[in-house]
Amino acid sequence: MSNVALPDAEQLLAELIRQLRPRVTPETGIVGIYTGGVWVAERLHRELGLTQPLGTIDISFYRDDYGKSGLHPRVKPSQIPFDVPGRHIVLVDDVLFTGRTVRGALNEIFDYGRPASVELAVLADRGGRELPIAAQYVGATVTVPEAHMLALAKSDGGILTLALERNA
Numbered sequence: 001m002s003n004v005a006l007p008d009a010e011q012l013l014a015e016l017i018r019q020l021r022p023r024v025t026p027e028t029g030i031v032g033i034y035t036g037g038v039w040v041a042e043r044l045h046r047e048l049g050l051t052q053p054l055g056t057i058d059i060s061f062y063r064d065d066y067g068k069s070g071l072h073p074r075v076k077p078s079q080i081p082f083d084v085p086g087r088h089i090v091l092v093d094d095v096l097f098t099g100r101t102v103r104g105a106l107n108e109i110f111d112y113g114r115p116a117s118v119e120l121a122v123l124a125d126r127g128g129r130e131l132p133i134a135a136q137y138v139g140a141t142v143t144v145p146e147a148h149m150l151a152l153a154k155s156d157g158g159i160l161t162l163a164l165e166r167n168a
Helices: 009-020 036-048 100-111
Strands: 029-033 055-057 088-096 117-125 137-141 148-154 160-166
Touching: 009 036, 009 117, 009 137, 009 160, 029 036, 029 100, 036 088, 036 117, 036 148, 036 160, 055 100, 088 100, 088 148, 100 117, 117 160
Parallel strands: 029 055, 029 088, 088 117, 117 137
Antiparallel strands: 148 160
């Protein structure tokens, strides 16, 4: 859709880094949600110089529509390779929309223990919430036309880009 100007994903990433830098410590846990959230989390983790290993989660089994969507050949294993209880965690996703993905991610994080806090960082917030969930760190708020989704892509060189895709 040529009439919709999308922000540069790399600039949004730089904005997230700027917002997070004064708020995180080397002990902060970063957890990315597959797939786009993991790409963003990998970059944040590296740029912020965090010492805890990066956590990744796939919320497929925690989705409230899991049973409706048939076979799930792309479910990835979740890995949180640090102690969750008492830790400050930044949960990272690429696009915040309804809030259902974040709800699933929070459920999974709490299966690992009770963190001291969980803050949400997203590259883009497109509005349209169905649950009372808000991000503390946002690269940009983006208006997305109805019947479209905002999709994050990563090039072979690791460059992130945003694109509009028509919903199936």
